[in-house]
Amino acid sequence: MDIHKTDDSVVRRIQALVSRYDYLNQNDLYFYNQPISELRGGARVLVNGREMGMYASYSYLGLIGHPRINAAAKAAVDQFGTGTNGVRTLAGSLTLHEQLEETIAEFKQAEAAITYTSGYVTNMTVISTLMGRGDWVISDKLNHASIVDGCLMSGAEFRRFRHNDMQELEKRLEQAPAEAAKLVVADAVFSMDGDVVDFPRVVEICRKYNAWLMIDEAHSLGLLGKTGRGIEEHFGMEGSVDIKMGTLSKTIPSVGGYVAGKKDLITYLRHTSRAYIFSAALPPAQVAAANEAFKVILDEPWRIEKLRQNADLFITGLKSAGFDTLLTSTAIVPVLCGSDERAFALTRTAQHNDVFVLPVVSPAVPEGLARLRATVTAAHEPEEIKRAMSVIEKAGKEIGII
Numbered sequence: 447m448d449i450h451k452t453d454d455s456v457v458r459r460i461q462a463l464v465s466r467y468d469y470l471n472q473n474d475l476y477f478y479n480q481p482i483s484e485l486r487g488g489a490r491v492l493v494n495g496r497e498m499g500m501y502a503s504y505s506y507l508g509l510i511g512h513p514r515i516n517a518a519a520k521a522a523v524d525q526f527g528t529g530t531n532g533v534r535t536l537a538g539s540l541t542l543h544e545q546l547e548e549t550i551a552e553f554k555q556a557e558a559a560i561t562y563t564s565g566y567v568t569n570m571t572v573i574s575t576l577m578g579r580g581d582w583v584i585s586d587k588l589n590h591a592s593i594v595d596g597c598l599m600s601g602a603e604f605r606r607f608r609h610n611d612m613q614e615l616e617k618r619l620e621q622a623p624a625e626a627a628k629l630v631v632a633d634a635v636f637s638m639d640g641d642v643v644d645f646p647r648v649v650e651i652c653r654k655y656n657a658w659l660m661i662d663e664a665h666s667l668g669l670l671g672k673t674g675r676g677i678e679e680h681f682g683m684e685g686s687v688d689i690k691m692g693t694l695s696k697t698i699p700s701v702g703g704y705v706a707g708k709k710d711l712i713t714y715l716r717h718t719s720r721a722y723i724f725s726a727a728l729p730p731a732q733v734a735a736a737n738e739a740f741k742v743i744l745d746e747p748w749r750i751e752k753l754r755q756n757a758d759l760f761i762t763g764l765k766s767a768g769f770d771t772l773l774t775s776t777a778i779v780p781v782l783c784g785s786d787e788r789a790f791a792l793t794r795t796a797q798h799n800d801v802f803v804l805p806v807v808s809p810a811v812p813e814g815l816a817r818l819r820a821t822v823t824a825a826h827e828p829e830e831i832k833r834a835m836s837v838i839e840k841a842g843k844e845i846g847i848i
């Protein structure tokens with residue numbers, strides 16, 4: 447241990463993490479942070495000199511490297527360079543930023559949109575800007591960490607409800623004082639389980655209790671709805687969400703986050719949210735790439751259909767092999783393993799057989815629910831997916847998971 451401090455709780459915390467890290471490394475069970483040196487088509491990557499099938503991607507529609515998107519990014523660099531002159535409010539706003547926000551507003555069928563430099567920051571800043579002391583913010587237990595952090599930072603009364611349990615959501619709202627401002631937040635597709643929020647009920651309950659509704663579409667943009675517009679299109683309930691949040695780092699192969707909604711809401715956020723006012727603008731290449739990606743989604747609807755077919759194939763195959771994949775119906779497929787060690791072992795065998803998947807273990811998921819968080823994309827071919835499934839199945843049997 448190379449920390450020259452007297453023993454205190456910080457030292458002990460670091461020591462605990464580092465000794466677990468060392469143990470996993472020494473036993474060939476550590477698979478995080480591996481550098482990818484090459485993309486080989488949409489569904490294969492070169493990792494440590496090995497070509498592997500990619501089953502850990504967020505690029506659900508397979509848009510990373512799309513020629514139109516790459517060309518847009520290059521043109522933006524030629525026109526604007528690689529950075530901006532500062533924060534948006536002062537000297538950092540480009541015509542490109544305005545174009546992207548118009549594109550997002552149109553895509554999300556909203557009056558206006560605002561962008562930030564990451565999805566994480568978007569949730570943190572938007573929730574903590576809108577909500578404050580005396581307000582109530584109510585969040586699904588499986589919501590993303592950035593939502594939890596935004597709720598904590600807001601200083602509002604923070605309550606959680608059991609995952610997708612609408613009775614408990616209603617109970618929480620009943621507990622809130624009638625005069626308090628209330629915000630309900632949920633992922634549209636849950637990032638670790640792949641299941642879809644009970645949207646019709648959430649909308650109904652929010653209306654009943656006069657609560658604002660914020661939905662995080664990080665994993666539903668491009669996946670749900672006939673044209674990939676997300677949760678409202680999926681349920682045919684356009685206009686139901688007050689704060690439509692999403693990221694530009696998953697289906698959209700760039701970086702950043704956005705909120706779309708009513709004009710007044712966006713004007714308010716543009717002048718009060720600290721991550722907008724006190725942090726530099728998104729760089730030109732990433733803005734242009736994101737803008738083009740929304741257009742590609744509309745121009746190439748086959749990607750959405752292919753993704754759905756691939757997801758169905760993957761889920762059905764893993765289930766019939768005997769794996770528990772929880773309630774997923776999307777491209778995010780949890781392959782439950784039980785203990786963290788089993789999840790690490792399944793990962794090791796899969797990667798040794800050129801299937802690039804990664805484990806999610808405690809505390810990211812509850813103890814005993816460690817899993818592979820496997821994904822398919824529109825870039826996979828069915829034959830590749832079948833091969834990956836047979837590797838996972840064989841390894842699952844050897845390790846005793848199935």
Ligand SMILES: Cc1ncc(COP(=O)(O)O)c(C=O)c1O
Nearest residue numbers: 564565566590633637664693695
């Ligand atoms: C549901 C959800 N919201 C927000 C984020 C944060 O987005 P970003 O990675 O673009 O910062 C993530 C990222 O994993 C996510 O899964």
